Amino acid sequence: MLFNSYEFIFIFLPITLLLYYLIVKKIGSIYAKYFLILASVAFYSYWDIRNSPILLVSIAVNFFVGRRIVETKKKTWLITGIAFNLLFLAYYKYADFFLDNANALLHTSFPHLDIVLPLGISFFTFTQTAYLVDAYKGETTAYSKSDYLLFVTIFPHLIAGPIIYHKDMIPQFSEESRYKFNFDNFAKGVTWFVIGLFKKVIIADWMSNVANLVFEHSEHLSILEAWGGSLAYTLQLYFDFSGYSEMAVGIALMLNYNLPINFNAPYKACSIIDFWRRWHITLSTFLKNYLYIPLGGNRNGHHMRNIMITMLLGGLWHGAGWTFVIWGGIHGCCICINHLWRKLNIHLPKIINWLLTFNVVNVAWIFFRAENFGQAFNIIKAMFDVSSFCYPYSRSLAKWMPNISYSKDFLFSSNDVLWIVLFMIISIAYYSTEDWMKEKFQPKAMTAIILSICFVYAVSQLNKLSAFLYFQF
Numbered sequence: 440m441l442f443n444s445y446e447f448i449f450i451f452l453p454i455t456l457l458l459y460y461l462i463v464k465k466i467g468s469i470y471a472k473y474f475l476i477l478a479s480v481a482f483y484s485y486w487d488i489r490n491s492p493i494l495l496v497s498i499a500v501n502f503f504v505g506r507r508i509v510e511t512k513k514k515t516w517l518i519t520g521i522a523f524n525l526l527f528l529a530y531y532k533y534a535d536f537f538l539d540n541a542n543a544l545l546h547t548s549f550p551h552l553d554i555v556l557p558l559g560i561s562f563f564t565f566t567q568t569a570y571l572v573d574a575y576k577g578e579t580t581a582y583s584k585s586d587y588l589l590f591v592t593i594f595p596h597l598i599a600g601p602i603i604y605h606k607d608m609i610p611q612f613s614e615e616s617r618y619k620f621n622f623d624n625f626a627k628g629v630t631w632f633v634i635g636l637f638k639k640v641i642i643a644d645w646m647s648n649v650a651n652l653v654f655e656h657s658e659h660l661s662i663l664e665a666w667g668g669s670l671a672y673t674l675q676l677y678f679d680f681s682g683y684s685e686m687a688v689g690i691a692l693m694l695n696y697n698l699p700i701n702f703n704a705p706y707k708a709c710s711i712i713d714f715w716r717r718w719h720i721t722l723s724t725f726l727k728n729y730l731y732i733p734l735g736g737n738r739n740g741h742h743m744r745n746i747m748i749t750m751l752l753g754g755l756w757h758g759a760g761w762t763f764v765i766w767g768g769i770h771g772c773c774i775c776i777n778h779l780w781r782k783l784n785i786h787l788p789k790i791i792n793w794l795l796t797f798n799v800v801n802v803a804w805i806f807f808r809a810e811n812f813g814q815a816f817n818i819i820k821a822m823f824d825v826s827s828f829c830y831p832y833s834r835s836l837a838k839w840m841p842n843i844s845y846s847k848d849f850l851f852s853s854n855d856v857l858w859i860v861l862f863m864i865i866s867i868a869y870y871s872t873e874d875w876m877k878e879k880f881q882p883k884a885m886t887a888i889i890l891s892i893c894f895v896y897a898v899s900q901l902n903k904l905s906a907f908l909y910f911q912f
Contacts, residue, residue, distance in 0.1 A: 440485040442686045443640050445901060451482065456693055460620050468618040472585055475694070479594035483558065486598075490557040494592070497527060497560075501567040502587050508574040509581050520571040524564050531560055536759035559598045561756060563591055565722075569729055570605045579605055586612050595690040599683050599907055601701040602721035608696070617695040624692045626882040631689030633890045633897070634872055639682035640897040642862055644905050646675035649859065652850045654808060657817040664850050665821035667859060672808050673801045674862050676908055677706065680719070683907045685872055704871040706800075709792035711773040714800060726753050742778070747771040757807070762815060766806040773799055797867075 440447050455478045463471040484491045504520035507513070529537070531554055538549045570590075573579050582590070582605070590609050596602075611617055653660065653668020660668070684701035691698040701720050708714035715723045726749050734745040747768070754767020802819060809815035880886070 440482055441907070442683065442690075443636060443897075443901060443905075443907075445898075446485075448898065448901075451478075451485075452690065459694065463618045468615060469585075471618055472589055472612060476585065476588050476592060479589070479592040479597060482594040483592065483597055486558050487555070489555075493531070493557045493560070494563065497524075497563060497567065498588060498591050501571065501591075502584065505567075505571055505574045505579070505587075506581060508571060509579060512575070512577070514575065517571055517575040521568060524568050524571075528560065528564050530554070531557055533759045562600045562602060563597065565602050565725055565756075566591060566604075569602070569725060572729055573605065582609055593691070593696070595687040595694075595696075596698055599680075599687075600719075600721060601684055601687065601699050602725055603698060607699065611696050619695070621695055623882075624695050627876060627880065628689040628692030628694075630876065630880060630886075630890060631692060631872065632686050633689075633894045635682040635685030635687075635689060636897045637682075637893045638678040638685065639907070640900050640903075643675050643679035643682060643908075644900070644903060645858060646671045646678065646862065647905065649850075649855050650675050650808070653818065654810075654814060656850060657809075657814045657821075660818065660821035660850075662821060662824055665818050665824075667856060668850075669801055669805055669818060669822060670859055670863060671855075673706075673804050674859065674866060676804060676807070677702075677866060678862070679908045681872075700873045702871070703873065704866075706797060706866045707793075708796050708800075709789055710777050710796055711770060711799065712777050714796060715770070715774070722753070722756075726750075743775045746774050746778075750774065762806045762809050762812065765812075766803050769799070769803040769806070 440451060442448075455475075459471055459474060459478075462474050480491060480494075483494060500523055501520060504516055504523070507516040508520070534554055535551045538551060541547060542549055570579065586609050589612060590603070590605055591597075593603075593608075649671035650668055653664055653671065656664075681702040688698045688700065699721050703717040703720065705714055705717035708717050730752060731745055731749040734748060735741050736745060750767045750771030751764055752767070754763045754765070754770070757763045757766070802822075805818050806812075806815050809818070
């Protein structure tokens with residue numbers, strides 16, 4: 440079930456909220472917790488009920504292993520749990536990728552297993568892997584079955600994050616104040632949700648039209664089309680994923696729970712290091728705490744090696760393809776260069792730092808989006824092919840510009856270009872939703888009117904339903 444669907448907005452969410460608070464009032468908080476677990480499993484099953492046993496098996500194994508770790512403190516149990524999660528992920532997400540590479544290297548013909556990727560498997564696997572590591576460090580207790588179940592399945596985060604951590608989430612389930620309706624939290628939750636819905640339905644889905652056109656016609660692009668398509672995808676991905684994350688935060692707040700913030704105006708970053716402090720923050724935290732530091736971090740003189748391993752594996756986590764590995768490798772190399780540059784203590788103007796950072800991120804996203812290397816290289820080549828420059832939309836203006844051709848077959852309209860420029864400005868000058876909610880938000884009549892207009896407009900566009908990009912990762 441998609442957050443941006445009629446079924447979720449007008450049926451599942453209001454019924455779940457109503458029954459949840461009704462059960463709290465009439466029966467008690469423990470039963471409300473059980474109800475939320477059932478509602479979350481139903482939410483997950485709605486997409487494909489065959490995924491539910493996969494989720495529940497993963498939860499059962501990790502809960503059992505986590506208990507053994509807490510009780511015995513044996514590293515063997517930790518290794519067992521991590522091995523299970525890696526094999527679990529490898530089978531469902533990477534089996535065909537491994538077979539393709541084996542066939543290419545060994546000249547064999549192993550057939551595809553054609554395994555359907557279970558929704559959200561990367562997110563609930565990472566969430567539970569972090570739990571096992573923390574259990575071995577002695578940072579957990581023997582949580583109850585219901586608390587652990589709700590921790591993993593709570594539906595706002597289940598499908599596409601943010602990645603949550605037991606020490607931040609599970610203690611909230613024991614606070615009785617969380618089970619009482621809170622108007623302030625509910626108002627903030629609705630605001631977060633509407634902002635996220637607008638970002639996804641109005642901005643991201645609009646940008647997807649331009650991006651899809653360019654990537655589908657990558658063989659014959661002008662320089663303007665290539666740049667327009669790459670920027671459109673850069674904007675689409677940000678507004679799509681940050682939109683989902685903000686909707687998740689909003690839904691959780693309606694239930695009086697706090698999910699971590701996943702984005703902080705990433706396209707304002709003036710270095711790649713700063714970018715990764717702002718982009719997909721919960722994944723950055725996971726990679727740092729559960730991969731980079733265990734590899735040795737910045738100790739033992741292997742700082743750069745550990746960065747590269749972390750980012751290459753981070754790229755592979757996003758998808759079973761070498762294009763994702765290259766994307767991770769680009770970021771890894773740039774982070775290493777960033778660290779070396781800092782050691783030289785050379786300072787450039789802020790605008791130069793921003794331009795370098797944004798353009799590296801933008802070009803790297805092409806590999807993230809491309810279906811293969813050929814498509815990626817075609818677009819990148821066109822982006823820097825000055826000879827392909829043509830002036831669209833105005834034949835008369837082109838007459839005044841020597842050596843520049845006019846094209847009436849431009850892939851997207853002048854309106855598309857204006858929207859790209861507008862949303863570029865918004866994403867760069869964006870006052871993050873978190874900052875705005877903390878410093879500016881007030882539940883006043885004017886705020887309610889503006890949000891209502893945004894909500895109605897977004898809902899009117901739901902007939903163009905599209906899944907969130909991070910569902911496939």
